[in-house]
Amino acid sequence: MTKESKVIELEEVAIRFSGDSGDGMQLTGTLFSDATALVGNDFSTFPDYPSEIRAPQGTVGGVSGFQVHFGKNKINTPGDKAHVLVAMNPAAIKANAKFLMPSATIIYDSDSFTEKNFQKAKFATNDPFTELGLIDFTKIGVPITSLTKEALIDSDMDNKAVLRSKNMLALGLVSWIFNRPLEIIEEALAAKFGKNPTVLQSNIDVLHAGYNYGMNMEHETPQYLVPSGEIEKGIYRNISGNQATAWGFIAAAEKAGIELFLGSYPITPATDILHTLSERKDLGVKTFQAEDEIAGICSAIGASYAGALGITTTSGPGLALKSEAIGLAVMAELPLVVVDVQRGGPSTGLPTKTEQSDLMQSLWGRSGESPVVVLAASSPSDCFHYAYMASKIAIERMTPVILLTDGFLGNGSEPWKIPSMADMPPITKRMAVSQETYKPYRRPDNTLAREWAIPGMEGFEHRIGGLEKDENGAVSHVPENHQLMCELRAEKVARCVDFVPNLETKGCTEGDVLIVGWGGTFGHLVSATRDLNLLGKKVGLAHFNYINPLPANTADVFSKYKKIVVCELNLGQFVSYLRYMLPQFKYLQYNKIQGMPFAVEDIKENVLKILED
Amino acid sequence: MSEFVYDAKDFKSSTEVRWCPGCGDHAILNAIQRAMASLGNKISDYAIISGIGCSSRFPYYMNTFGFHTIHGRASAIASGVKSANPKLHVWQITGDGDALAIGGNHFIHLVRRNIDINVILFNNKIYGLTKGQYSPTTDRGFKTKSSPFGTVEDPFVPGQLVLGARGTFFARAIDGNLKMSQEIFVEAAGHKGTSIVEVLQNCVIFNSGIHEEITKGDNREDKQIYLKHGEKMIFGVNKDKGIVFEQGKLKAVTIGADGYTLDDILVHDAKEQTTYLHSALIDMALPELPVAFGVIRAVEAPVYDQAMAEQIHQVQEKRKISCVDELLRSGNTWEV
Numbered sequence: 001m002t003k004e005s006k007v008i009e010l011e012e013v014a015i016r017f018s019g020d021s022g023d024g025m026q027l028t029g030t031l032f033s034d035a036t037a038l039v040g041n042d043f044s045t046f047p048d049y050p051s052e053i054r055a056p057q058g059t060v061g062g063v064s065g066f067q068v069h070f071g072k073n074k075i076n077t078p079g080d081k082a083h084v085l086v087a088m089n090p091a092a093i094k095a096n097a098k099f100l101m102p103s104a105t106i107i108y109d110s111d112s113f114t115e116k117n118f119q120k121a122k123f124a125t126n127d128p129f130t131e132l133g134l135i136d137f138t139k140i141g142v143p144i145t146s147l148t149k150e151a152l153i154d155s156d157m158d159n160k161a162v163l164r165s166k167n168m169l170a171l172g173l174v175s176w177i178f179n180r181p182l183e184i185i186e187e188a189l190a191a192k193f194g195k196n197p198t199v200l201q202s203n204i205d206v207l208h209a210g211y212n213y214g215m216n217m218e219h220e221t222p223q224y225l226v227p228s229g230e231i232e233k234g235i236y237r238n239i240s241g242n243q244a245t246a247w248g249f250i251a252a253a254e255k256a257g258i259e260l261f262l263g264s265y266p267i268t269p270a271t272d273i274l275h276t277l278s279e280r281k282d283l284g285v286k287t288f289q290a291e292d293e294i295a296g297i298c299s300a301i302g303a304s305y306a307g308a309l310g311i312t313t314t315s316g317p318g319l320a321l322k323s324e325a326i327g328l329a330v331m332a333e334l335p336l337v338v339v340d341v342q343r344g345g346p347s348t349g350l351p352t353k354t355e356q357s358d359l360m361q362s363l364w365g366r367s368g369e370s371p372v373v374v375l376a377a378s379s380p381s382d383c384f385h386y387a388y389m390a391s392k393i394a395i396e397r398m399t400p401v402i403l404l405t406d407g408f409l410g411n412g413s414e415p416w417k418i419p420s421m422a423d424m425p426p427i428t429k430r431m432a433v434s435q436e437t438y439k440p441y442r443r444p445d446n447t448l449a450r451e452w453a454i455p456g457m458e459g460f461e462h463r464i465g466g467l468e469k470d471e472n473g474a475v476s477h478v479p480e481n482h483q484l485m486c487e488l489r490a491e492k493v494a495r496c497v498d499f500v501p502n503l504e505t506k507g508c509t510e511g512d513v514l515i516v517g518w519g520g521t522f523g524h525l526v527s528a529t530r531d532l533n534l535l536g537k538k539v540g541l542a543h544f545n546y547i548n549p550l551p552a553n554t555a556d557v558f559s560k561y562k563k564i565v566v567c568e569l570n571l572g573q574f575v576s577y578l579r580y581m582l583p584q585f586k587y588l589q590y591n592k593i594q595g596m597p598f599a600v601e602d603i604k605e606n607v608l609k610i611l612e613d
Numbered sequence: 614m615s616e617f618v619y620d621a622k623d624f625k626s627s628t629e630v631r632w633c634p635g636c637g638d639h640a641i642l643n644a645i646q647r648a649m650a651s652l653g654n655k656i657s658d659y660a661i662i663s664g665i666g667c668s669s670r671f672p673y674y675m676n677t678f679g680f681h682t683i684h685g686r687a688s689a690i691a692s693g694v695k696s697a698n699p700k701l702h703v704w705q706i707t708g709d710g711d712a713l714a715i716g717g718n719h720f721i722h723l724v725r726r727n728i729d730i731n732v733i734l735f736n737n738k739i740y741g742l743t744k745g746q747y748s749p750t751t752d753r754g755f756k757t758k759s760s761p762f763g764t765v766e767d768p769f770v771p772g773q774l775v776l777g778a779r780g781t782f783f784a785r786a787i788d789g790n791l792k793m794s795q796e797i798f799v800e801a802a803g804h805k806g807t808s809i810v811e812v813l814q815n816c817v818i819f820n821s822g823i824h825e826e827i828t829k830g831d832n833r834e835d836k837q838i839y840l841k842h843g844e845k846m847i848f849g850v851n852k853d854k855g856i857v858f859e860q861g862k863l864k865a866v867t868i869g870a871d872g873y874t875l876d877d878i879l880v881h882d883a884k885e886q887t888t889y890l891h892s893a894l895i896d897m898a899l900p901e902l903p904v905a906f907g908v909i910r911a912v913e914a915p916v917y918d919q920a921m922a923e924q925i926h927q928v929q930e931k932r933k934i935s936c937v938d939e940l941l942r943s944g945n946t947w948e949v
Binding site for chain 1: 628655656659662663672673675676677679680681682686688689690691692693694698700701718921925928934937938940941942947949
């Protein structure tokens with residue numbers, strides 16, 4: 001079969017699947033990613049969906065999208081703009097028009113181009129492409145709905161059930177366009193619908209119908225060739241940030257030889273961590289779906305008091321509710337990890353959208369002098385590492401740790417080279433050993449971390465609590481003791497710098513501009529840095545995973561550049577922190593607060609402007 | 614059961630007890646220490662969890678593991694302790710403000726889950742530690758510092774809250790009756806599931822005498838009934854009064870008068886699953902009826918912490934994944 005001029009070779013491609021929130025776009029995107037992994041491409045994904053479960057059909061507000069960016073080389077982001085848009089209705093075209101590359105390909109369900117759907121999407125005319133100015137684009141109308149019906153003509157499913165398979169028609173077609181094998185998709189479908197053979201078969205039939213349609217209509221549909229690249233050898237899997245976070249905790253508990261206990265209340269976009277851990281009864285994980293956010297953290301503190309690794313997972317508004325209890329864990333000096341999968345705020349804000357605006361809340365959002373360790377993961381897969389490290393620090397230093405991820409990391413996914421537990425760093429519990437010398441707040445000179453004596457340990461009976469104590473664990477209102485204890489707690493957290501690796505810059509190790517970022521923006525910032533370096537610009541990137549304490553060499557790194565620009569998805573929280581911690585430097589800032597990740601292009605533009613100034 | 618022999622003083626910590634002289638808490642502390650000594654459990658297996666308030670200072674006075682936590686959250690923290698380690702004997706000490714106002718949500722959910730925790734709820738119908746505001750159990754119209762013209766709200770009846778939350782154990786005791794309190798605490802400890810013991814407690818500073826109508830006077834036995842499972846509901850100074858069920862209501866009668874005989878008197882059944890008689894017993898109030906003490910309800914039901922452990926056990930018996938290395942390699946993986 002010849003493809004002639006229709007084969008487009010690209011190093012990387014971004015596809016956006018888009019439709020009604022009930023159209024199954026998230027599943028379609030996930031299955032396509034799985035197939036993509038198998039052909040040896042790196043990838044990054046980003047789901048973008050409304051907070052309503054089933055928003056009004058056909059409206060722009062109800063559009064749910066899933067972007068997959070894949071390619072030959074390392075893929076750092078889900079892509080600013082898509083090369084290919086799969087749109088299940090006119091509203092999906094409208095919602096995504098501004099996220100398309102110039103001259104992108106738009107594959108749309110031509111059956112959905114009806115008067116009613118144009119009205120629902122608030123188009124003034126019957127020509128959405130002209131209306132949106134999408135002129136020089138390759139537009140491929142595919143009768144997705146009728147092809148689906150035709151493929152299932154012999155099935156005894158009702159019309160509604162038949163239409164639910166529309167997404168598989170689109171997936172089959174896109175799989176042909178991008179040369180993805182159907183086998184892996186079929187396996188995944190079998191795992192999902194195995195209990196319902198009728199549904200499974202109909203999905204597979206429609207999938208093949210879509211694939212065959214592409215093949216038969218090759219004169220109309222372009223085919224893309226994305227070669228596989230050089231990837232480090234190993235066993236890989238696709239993993240989302242929330243799944244990686246959950247598994248990082250299980251790994252840490254196993255390494256430390258203690259039970260993992262999650263106390264949590266469902267909240268978008270953190271809930272998948274609760275789901276993932278609830279599935280792991282086989283590994284002895286205890287999950288407690290609490291009556292509220294406060295009970296979530298309090299049950300975790302209780303579990304830590306009893307000798308488990310207590311963790312709680314939430315998003316911004318939930319972190320606010322947990323503040324008082326985090327203060328208790330600071331005072332009681334118990335191991336505890338609090339995960340905040342950040343979303344747009346304040347208040348309910350943008351529940352399904354990403355943001356980095358809980359940094360200040362994490363650092364200082366409690367009563368009293370209440371220091372905690374703050375970490376931030378920077379890619380879906382490294383959530384595993386930082387959940388593990390957060391647990392290690394909490395257990396070894398008897399302190400609460402806040403781990404910041406965000407909606408972009410939590411829901412996004414990428415291939416991950418699976419580590420071996422033998423290679424993970426050891427985690428040593430600070431169990432009390434001598435009844436004779438045990439005192440609740442006795443601390444070794446080096447780490448200042450108290451010992452852990454848990455109920456059931458004979459001879460170690462003692463009382464702790466939220467009231468200020470002296471070293472012996474007795475309630476103390478002595479002024480000098482309070483000052484001493486406040487300073488000791490602060491110093492204990494400061495000494496967690498022992499765990500913090502030195503900051504390593506990407507790009508130029510010295511030069512004109514240092515881009516500074518933290519957490520989930522790494523992919524976009526590193527891509528921008530790479531592009532700027534390719535343009536010959538002397539730009540470096542310092543990306544932070546350890547927020548408190550900061551890496552010991554931070555000032556050294558900062559001093560090697562003429563200008564520093566701190567880029568973050570808020571109005572300037574990390575930059576304010578840096579101005580407070582390292583006031584000797586002058587900081588520029590670049591902020592975006594739209595519930596969306598950075599666009600690589602925007603960062604580049606901004607840095608180029610700084611270079612000119 | 615009694616492998617460990619203790620005396621009540623073995624449960625006393627060296628910390629000086631700093632409740633006000635004459636406070637009802639002293640007697641409750643004594644009764645709990647005696648009850649624990651009689652139970653024969655290992656001291657180091659006790660974890661006493663409290664929230665905030667006068668009563669919540671309790672853990673400091675016990676020679677066990679203790680955790681004095683934050684306002685209202687003791688139920689949630691105790692839930693975590695017991696779920697993480699079901700072998701521990703977890704007791705929660707709380708007051709009417711801590712458990713029923715700021716901690717009301719956690720309280721009802723603890724009861725609903727039926728986690729095996731013994732909750733001792735000190736009810737003095739007032740806020741003591743913040744110096745005299747009304748509480749969620751303060752009677753309507755009562756004048757306090759924050760209700761100088763009397764409250765305009767009705768109180769919770771703790772026992773009704775327990776029934777409403779599908780509680781499996783509710784008992785009522787009174788601080789001044791050490792022997793009765795001790796007996797009830799022992800029964801609460803033996804119950805599998807959440808045991809709620811409301812102890813009517815006297816705040817000598819801000820609400821002194823609040824329970825006097827029930828506790829004072831030579832005829833106080835006419836005003837109280839100590840219910841025991843399987844025994845007739847008999848009370849009174851001369852043990853000649855009883856409770857009968859008539860026209861859908863409970864009624865106090867004198868045995869031998871008005872045609873009532875011993876056979877008419879109800880037998881207390883704490884193990885009855887339905888709640889309506891338990892509800893009526895909880896509601897009994899002066900002057901028509903005596904106030905009920907003792908274990909009013911003690912029914913069997915699945916226990917959360919055991920069910921949680923059992924579910925894990927069942928899954929693990931059939932598990933395909935037994936360590937993290939296997940987990941990471943499960944499902945869709947590919948080799949490069």
